[in-house]
Amino acid sequence: MTRKGRHKTSRKTKARVASKTISICHGTSCIEAGSGQLAVAFEAALRRKSLSADVKVRPGRCTGYCHVAPVVAIEPDGITYGNVKLSDVERIIDKHVIGGKILEDLLVPAEPAYPSLQPLSATGFFEKQVLIVMRNRGRIDPESIEDYIANDGYQALAKAVSEMKPEQVIDEVKQAGLRGRGGAGFPTGLKWEICRRSKTSETKYIVCNADEGDPGAFMDRSLLESDPHAVVEGMIIGAYAIGASHGFVYVREEYPIALERIVGATEAARDYGLLGEGILGSDFSFDISVVRGAGAFVCGEETALVASIEGKDGRPRPRPPFPAERGLWGCPTNINNVETWANVPPIILKGGKWYASIGTAKSKGTKVFSLVGKVKNTGLIEVPMGTTLREIIYDIGGGILRDRKLKAVQTGGPSGGCIPASLIDLPVDYEELTKAGSIMGSGGLIVMDEDTCMVDVAHYFVSFLEEESCGKCTPCREGLTRMREILERIVEGKGKRGDIELLEALAHVVKDASLCGLGATAPNPVLSTLKYFRDEYEAHVYHKRCPAKVCKALIVYRVIPEKCTGCQRCVRACPVGAISGPRAQPHNLDQSLCIKCGACYEVCKFDAIAGDAIYVE
Amino acid sequence: MVKRDRITITIDGRRRKAERGQSILEVAREAAIEIPTLCYHESLTPWGSCRLCVVEASQHGRTRVVASCVTPAEDGMVIKTNTQRIRDIRRMIITLLLARCPGLAILKNYANEFGIKRIPFEKGDEDCFLCGMCVRACSEIVGIGAIGFAHRGAKTEVEPPFGFASSACIGCGTCTTICPARTLTLEKVFARQTMHRGKDQIVGRCVVCETYYSGA
Numbered sequence: 164m165t166r167k168g169r170h171k172t173s174r175k176t177k178a179r180v181a182s183k184t185i186s187i188c189h190g191t192s193c194i195e196a197g198s199g200q201l202a203v204a205f206e207a208a209l210r211r212k213s214l215s216a217d218v219k220v221r222p223g224r225c226t227g228y229c230h231v232a233p234v235v236a237i238e239p240d241g242i243t244y245g246n247v248k249l250s251d252v253e254r255i256i257d258k259h260v261i262g263g264k265i266l267e268d269l270l271v272p273a274e275p276a277y278p279s280l281q282p283l284s285a286t287g288f289f290e291k292q293v294l295i296v297m298r299n300r301g302r303i304d305p306e307s308i309e310d311y312i313a314n315d316g317y318q319a320l321a322k323a324v325s326e327m328k329p330e331q332v333i334d335e336v337k338q339a340g341l342r343g344r345g346g347a348g349f350p351t352g353l354k355w356e357i358c359r360r361s362k363t364s365e366t367k368y369i370v371c372n373a374d375e376g377d378p379g380a381f382m383d384r385s386l387l388e389s390d391p392h393a394v395v396e397g398m399i400i401g402a403y404a405i406g407a408s409h410g411f412v413y414v415r416e417e418y419p420i421a422l423e424r425i426v427g428a429t430e431a432a433r434d435y436g437l438l439g440e441g442i443l444g445s446d447f448s449f450d451i452s453v454v455r456g457a458g459a460f461v462c463g464e465e466t467a468l469v470a471s472i473e474g475k476d477g478r479p480r481p482r483p484p485f486p487a488e489r490g491l492w493g494c495p496t497n498i499n500n501v502e503t504w505a506n507v508p509p510i511i512l513k514g515g516k517w518y519a520s521i522g523t524a525k526s527k528g529t530k531v532f533s534l535v536g537k538v539k540n541t542g543l544i545e546v547p548m549g550t551t552l553r554e555i556i557y558d559i560g561g562g563i564l565r566d567r568k569l570k571a572v573q574t575g576g577p578s579g580g581c582i583p584a585s586l587i588d589l590p591v592d593y594e595e596l597t598k599a600g601s602i603m604g605s606g607g608l609i610v611m612d613e614d615t616c617m618v619d620v621a622h623y624f625v626s627f628l629e630e631e632s633c634g635k636c637t638p639c640r641e642g643l644t645r646m647r648e649i650l651e652r653i654v655e656g657k658g659k660r661g662d663i664e665l666l667e668a669l670a671h672v673v674k675d676a677s678l679c680g681l682g683a684t685a686p687n688p689v690l691s692t693l694k695y696f697r698d699e700y701e702a703h704v705y706h707k708r709c710p711a712k713v714c715k716a717l718i719v720y721r722v723i724p725e726k727c728t729g730c731q732r733c734v735r736a737c738p739v740g741a742i743s744g745p746r747a748q749p750h751n752l753d754q755s756l757c758i759k760c761g762a763c764y765e766v767c768k769f770d771a772i773a774g775d776a777i778y779v780e
Numbered sequence: 781m782v783k784r785d786r787i788t789i790t791i792d793g794r795r796r797k798a799e800r801g802q803s804i805l806e807v808a809r810e811a812a813i814e815i816p817t818l819c820y821h822e823s824l825t826p827w828g829s830c831r832l833c834v835v836e837a838s839q840h841g842r843t844r845v846v847a848s849c850v851t852p853a854e855d856g857m858v859i860k861t862n863t864q865r866i867r868d869i870r871r872m873i874i875t876l877l878l879a880r881c882p883g884l885a886i887l888k889n890y891a892n893e894f895g896i897k898r899i900p901f902e903k904g905d906e907d908c909f910l911c912g913m914c915v916r917a918c919s920e921i922v923g924i925g926a927i928g929f930a931h932r933g934a935k936t937e938v939e940p941p942f943g944f945a946s947s948a949c950i951g952c953g954t955c956t957t958i959c960p961a962r963t964l965t966l967e968k969v970f971a972r973q974t975m976h977r978g979k980d981q982i983v984g985r986c987v988v989c990e991t992y993y994s995g996a
């Protein structure tokens with residue numbers, strides 16, 4: 164049977180699918196929250212009610228509503244329910260599936276009250292989003308190649324192989340203006356061209372970088388889990404353009420579901436003749452292996468990644484030579500990020516011109532961000548390049564939690580910079596973020612409110628990066644340790660005159676002189692907070708004061724006797740028994756026992772506990 | 781063919797001809813321009829880890845700080861080996877390494893040369909600054925690869941791979957000869973190995989002449 168024929172059959176089967184589908188998210192968060200059991204319960208209930216023939220249950224992909232996992236969507240109504248429990252199964256079937264009524268209490272929080280049925284795309288969370296990479300979000304079963312094909316899947320590959328020369332594919336990607344989504348934003352078409360033209364050897368490889376070591380980032384994981392074929396198709400097209408015979412997907416080992424899905428997808432593609440010898444009847448052959456990552460953050464750096472796939476110690480090496488000239492086993496190797504690959508099929512299908520019409524002058528298309536921190540709606544979002552931070556935080560994110568004030572946004576993962584609230588109208592693209600002292604990185608976006616201490620933030624990230632340094636080069640290995648020591652001193656109230664200047668000098672050396680991107684970007688959290696929040700450093704060092712009241716060593720709690728009613732709430736709350744006093748009389752707080760957890764401060768109803776700075780002139 | 785492989789670069793204001801593929805450091809040395817190094821050795825593959833050999837390289841209107849031992853000279857490059865920025869970086873690198881290994885003569889000499897008087901960090905007591913020459917020498921010159929790096933980040937150490945002594949060490953002493961810190965002694969290679977190896981010890985020491993030998 165030809166591929167076309169298969170395609171038609173799968174469309175027909177789809178058309179026969181009954182009136183409603185219950186799509187149960189099978190992303191990581193939802194599986195952890197019990198979506199597997201939910202699916203079984205729905206199936207059983209439908210069978211009991213003899214509805215199995217009309218209503219289908221199928222695993223869905225992550226829609227970004229992970230904060231209310233497990234998530235269940237009823238299609239085609241486009242209604243999404245969150246925090247669904249086993250006890251809700253019966254109700255959902257009786258009231259919604261049979262009765263056509265919405266269960267208001269289960270609707271995902273970001274949505275307005277529904278007067279009538281409304282499609283998923285009309286909820287506040289989605290209005291400003293443009294879905295290219297996440298085009299199949301929540302719409303297909305990630306484990307079904309038929310589902311992917313029914314949604315235009317592998318059409319781009321068919322077009323490339325049958326109608327386009329490899330050079331034309333490269334030109335299309337160049338015209339699209341696609342840039343790498345894994346960090347540095349190198350133009351993808353150009354990278355492919357360098358690799359295609361490299362004369363180092365005839366054998367060429369491509370790699371999909373799914374190491375994603377940034378804490379709190381999960382866009383690549385989610386893509387692999389919810390639409391693995393998009394990545395596979397992008398890679399096959401790339402291999403055709405570059406002339407590569409084999410590809411590797413390097414997946415972080417902590418991502419078992421992503422691993423399983425991408426392996427499944429390559430197997431299905433092989434069964435369909437989309438991988439292997441003579442793809443789609445052409446003379447182009449290509450296959451993909453999936454490699455389990457070694458687990459270190461630095462293994463995401465491309466030269467370390469190459470070493471790691473080769474089975475060697477995952478430490479970076481100096482570039483040049485770049486992997487496009489000398490990569491895996493000395494052969495030209497093109498490495499792209501998961502999201503970069505997933506952008507390729509739509510570009511080939513709809514054209515580079517179409518893609519280039521989205522975004523800003525030098526940054527085209529969309530970017531997936533994992534929006535986390537102190538915003539109301541967290542999750543994965545996809546927005547056109549050039550969307551402002553304000554739109555992301557307030558329109559999509561729904562504003563700051565508990566309506567506190569925004570203080571800063573950290574973009575780009577642990578080695579990104581902190582952008583202050585005053586730059587809220589910054590359009591997010593590669594150039595603007597770099598100008599503001601941060602990076603696009605892989606797309607982490609952490610929102611911080613006024614209760615955040617920026618010195619503490621810098622200390623946190625530098626400590627993370629110190630642990631992740633591979634230890635090869637002097638500035639990163641020795642410098643990060645010394646930077647962490649200085650920051651530790653400062654947050655512990657032991658900062659000395661000269662510390663801020665020494666920290667700054669070190670930061671510049673580490674940034675300028677490190678061997679790889681880890682060291683070269685690691686000082687960003689420090690340099691950006693020194694630039695925008697220097698007064699906080701000075702308050703810590705010179706006045707032993709933490710303006711955000713975060714650094715424990717710099718706070719003393721005390722009872723204000725005039726306000727204390729002697730209610731004894733704080734006595735019960737204190738975990739170390741530092742507060743004492745008879746009922747109805749002002750209490751005592753023993754400084755020598757206090758661990759500064761702030762529990763008393765939290766529970767006191769009369770504002771009788773004060774958290775003061777230890778003031779030293 | 782010969783013509784195509786010749787390039788011209790400007791280094792500290794002097795125009796120099798060089799061969800394509802030569803590193804900036806090699807070109808500088810040919811021009812008798814001194815660039816300090818710690819992890820570079822003529823007989824070994826450049827490694828680029830100490831970063832003492834940094835220079836400023838300008839090309840296509842962009843100036844970058846690069847390690848001269850691993851960066852190939854390219855046609856039209858303008859190199860500056862001794863700017864304030866470069867001196868600041870080198871001073872900091874020696875300061876950092878000296879804080880790690882306060883006793884090493886090679887580092888103290890550089891500190892004198894650079895006029896470093898004060899180490900503003902808490903001092904450590906290491907005696908190896910991880911230049912990796914021993915590791916490369918054992919694998920590239922001796923062809924054995926008995927030693928490697930263990931652990932990551934600040935905890936990195938030179939050790940037999942994965943903490944097991946490799947039965948491969950032949951006790952040739954190449955690593956100890958090349959060590960610029962004069963730190964690595966056969967006792968250490970030996971000791972590090974016995975530490976993990978217990979009874980399977982293969983490298984032995986002659987009780988008469990006190991030289992090491994390998995046994996099977």
Ligand SMILES: Cc1cc2nc3c(=O)[nH]c(=O)nc-3n(C[C@H](O)[C@H](O)[C@H](O)COP(=O)(O)O)c2cc1C
Pocket residue numbers: 342343344345346347348349372373374375376377460461462463464465466498499500501503605679680681
């Ligand atoms: C310390 C470090 C970690 C990195 N981690 C990743 C990663 O997890 N995923 C990724 O795609 N790129 C990562 N990169 C960037 C890669 O080196 C490389 O630039 C990228 O995979 C190229 O793909 P792109 O052009 O599609 O962005 C990392 C870089 C550094 C310096």
Ligand code: SF4
Pocket residue numbers: 461479631632633634635636637639640677678679680681682683
């Ligand atoms: S910058 Fe850090 S991670 Fe990169 S090679 Fe140097 S020590 Fe290793």
Ligand code: SF4
Pocket residue numbers: 917918922924925926927948949950951952953954955956969
């Ligand atoms: S003495 Fe052992 S470790 Fe040292 S170079 Fe010779 S074989 Fe390698």
Ligand code: SF4
Pocket residue numbers: 907908909910911912913914915938958959960961962963964
């Ligand atoms: S033991 Fe000597 S040669 Fe080996 S890394 Fe340390 S300083 Fe360099």
Ligand code: FES
Pocket residue numbers: 188189190191192193194224225226227228229232233234
């Ligand atoms: S994992 Fe289910 S919505 Fe993200």
Ligand code: FES
Pocket residue numbers: 816817818819820827828829830831832833834847848849850
């Ligand atoms: S001599 Fe060049 S990095 Fe060490």
